[in-house]
Amino acid sequence: MSRRHLGLLAAGLYLVSVAVAAVIAIANDDLRVFYLGVVWEWAGGGFMLGDGFPEAGDMAAGLAVVAVLNAWMFWQVLRLPPRADKGADRRVIRLRRLLYLAAAYSAVLWLPSELLPDALAEALFLLVWAPLWVTFLLVLTGESWRFRALGLVFAAICVALSVESAIDELPGVVWPNTGWLLSLVDSAWLLMILLAQRRDERWSRATVTLGLAGLTMPFAFEFFGALLVPFLGPEALVINWLSDELNVFYTVWLARSAHELAGPGAGSAPAGVASGGPPRAVRIVSAAVVLVPVIGMIEPEERPRLTYSGWDDRCYEWTMQYRPYGDTRPEDRERAFICHARTTMDGVPPMFPDTLADQYVLAYGRRLCQAREREEQVALLEEAGSERSGWGADPDDLVFLCPDVVGARQPDLLRSEAEKKADEDRFVAEENARCPEAWPRVRARREGTSAYFLFEGGGYAVYDPEGEIGEESWDAALDDGFVGAAGGAVTVMTESENQPMCLTVKAFDSAPPLRLKGWEQVTEVGVVSTSGRLLVPMMEDGAEQGTAVRLPNLAVKGPGRYRVRVYAGGGEDAYEQHLIVVFPGRSGKKVEYVR
Known part of the structure; x- marks a missing residue:
């Protein structure tokens, strides 16, 4: 294969990979995938999208320009035939x-x-x-x-x-x-x-011209991009952003300079x-x-060293993303402790004064690990001049320095996010398995049973996710002591809190028989679904309450008015159990069957 053909092949393969990335980005509605395919870097979550930033279409157009320039660069560099020395x-x-x-x-x-x-x-x-x-x-x-x-x-x-x-x-x-x-x-x-x-x-003059382009174009794009922002708005930032990606001319100049x-x-x-x-x-x-x-520039080894503050980008994964010990590389653990020790997030003072060198911060940290009594920790922090000496030292911070000591007292701090997630999933599955169906002899058009994890104060809701959900239904439930309804939401209060309960939901095409035996409370109210959905929230994305498994949409007839019949029972020795029955009905009247 000739060098010219090699250059064309490289450029073609690059453009094919860019096209694949574009298709994946469109399918997943995630422009970052296209960004990765073009510049071979993964963009952050915001990726210049949102208020004050260019639209996704403008960014995609800019990426397309960069893709074409990169393909031209690969073709130019690899097409040059070798020359003897x-x-x-x-x-x-x-x-x-x-x-x-x-x-x-x-x-x-x-x-x-x-x-x-x-x-x-x-x-x-x-x-x-x-x-x-x-x-x-x-x-x-x-x-x-x-x-x-x-x-x-x-x-x-x-x-x-x-x-x-x-x-x-x-x-x-x-x-x-x-x-x-x-x-x-x-x-x-x-x-x-x-x-x-x-x-x-x-x-050649062409090589010199490419070198001048590599020298001037990034500065020109950055200058004119900033100059045009007041006139074109955020779209002009795409021009500014392209200045960081225009090193292709400089790369071609390097290769041509060597060749010639x-x-x-x-x-x-x-x-x-x-x-x-x-x-x-x-x-x-x-x-x-x-x-x-x-x-x-060689520094004396004895000179006190100061590192980044808790706001430094290199501390972000520990001070903002809260990366645990189990997911931190061994070579990064001292850095993680220093980041925690110097952080001022949430307005708290740093654990140690900003003027205290890193060597002393690490030394004090290891001494804090050995302190068994809180009074010893307070004394050490006062000795170091800490502004939060009265708080003592947080084991979540010390675990990065002395995992053997802290782990013996609190082994949970040694686990990775994956291990924590596995334990949480196991716990949720076990609790969910303890919940039987509340009305097994009657089949509904849609039904489901799940453990529902309650938070502080207890209570849960059946609601239209696209409707107006204000405080009215919660206030009505608090006043009633059991069930309250307003607009597109029904709120149900529970006897339990901070623990699981069992919830069964059943949706019918028409009103089912009224079943009262064995239930302590039964109340029926009306609700309106404008979107054709009535849901019970699932516990996901870090939520601390909700169902263990996803329950079905209870609005079987689409948008319209429905009746929601709520059954509650259960004792102190068993989980509290609720049954939600939903069926079409125009009445908004509240009816109490058992109180």
Whole structure:
């Protein structure tokens, strides 16, 4: 297969994967799937949709543009035929390899780097780009020493800022955000390279033009996107967002620069530099550009380290999503404890002062683990200067530092979400199995039996989910002490609370026989269903009350008026049991059969 055909194949496969992602996104009504197929990243829950953000259609159009550009990038990069390095000196060969590596990183290798720890990913970025920033300046021909010196200054600043970014990702290190400065200096370095390439016959005008596009288009899109927001509204943000996805021109420029470097004249050495290799002075300066910023940023080990606050993005999964110990990787457990210790969520003060270094926070945490009495914990927190010393230490926080100690006292804190969910499902299934059908001899058009888990205060409702459900039915039930109805809802009060009860529902096409024997309370009321549904809520999505299994829609005749007959019984030794009978009926009158 020729290189040209390989480029077409890669672009075609990418577009096919994008098309599949688009179909899945449409089927599931989830634009994030299309986003994943286009840019190979999973977007967050909000994904720029909602008030103040572009419509889904505008975002989809922007993604389609990015997909086409990415396909063009794969075709351009992979269609370039290989060239031999015959006649090229070592610096040219080295630069070509660095350029191809940078192009691969920009196109696809960034994806596996996302799976690495943040500090390691930043270090990988530095290893790819730092040699390129220096080596490119050494192979340019016809440039003055002043030009190269200025380029080396820019390269040194880029290396220093990249080292700072890598160190900032280490636990316990906080640096100012200098990403904007790195982008600015790197752009200045690239502009110098493009000026030199234009004067160097080894590179074509097309390559230089693509480099200029890679340099200017992201800034232009971001500028004009922000400028147009007051006039076009949120839709203009799509233009702004595209600025982050327009690195395709830069990637193609990297690949073409490497390819054309092996053309005629590739072996030429820079003016004033011997072909056998750069002079000792140039090698020393180039090495210093890379190494000196690294050495200068090494911190003394004894220096107190401060890390992120509880509001930091890197703490989000513990302070906002409440990731438990069982779902936290061993290497992240100290971070999780520090995040909990420094959080100020819900307006609470941090466990330790902001000025206390991480080493001391961890040391105090381990001492808190060994404290058996609450008074000991309070004394330790007071010693550390804690603003919440009177509260003691929360085992949910300490478990990340000393799982053996906390787990021996509260083993539930060691479980993962999956284990907790399995236990909850097992408990719900067992409780549901204890509930028999309340009226087994009479078959209804629709029926079902389930355990109903009651919350504080007890009570439940039969309601139209699309109707107006206010407080009227609850107030009426409280006044009656048993059943209240208003609009599209019927509320039933229970004797039990904070425990399961048994509930059977039956829906008939017409009024069934009245059954009173064995029931302590029987009341019938009227309800209106405008949507053609009358439901009992199921316990799902984190709810603390509802049925164990989904019960059927009780509005068998669709929209209209229905009668709801409520039976209640059961004793102290057995679960409270209710029977709900629903059938069409125009009357809204309340009737009490047994009280």
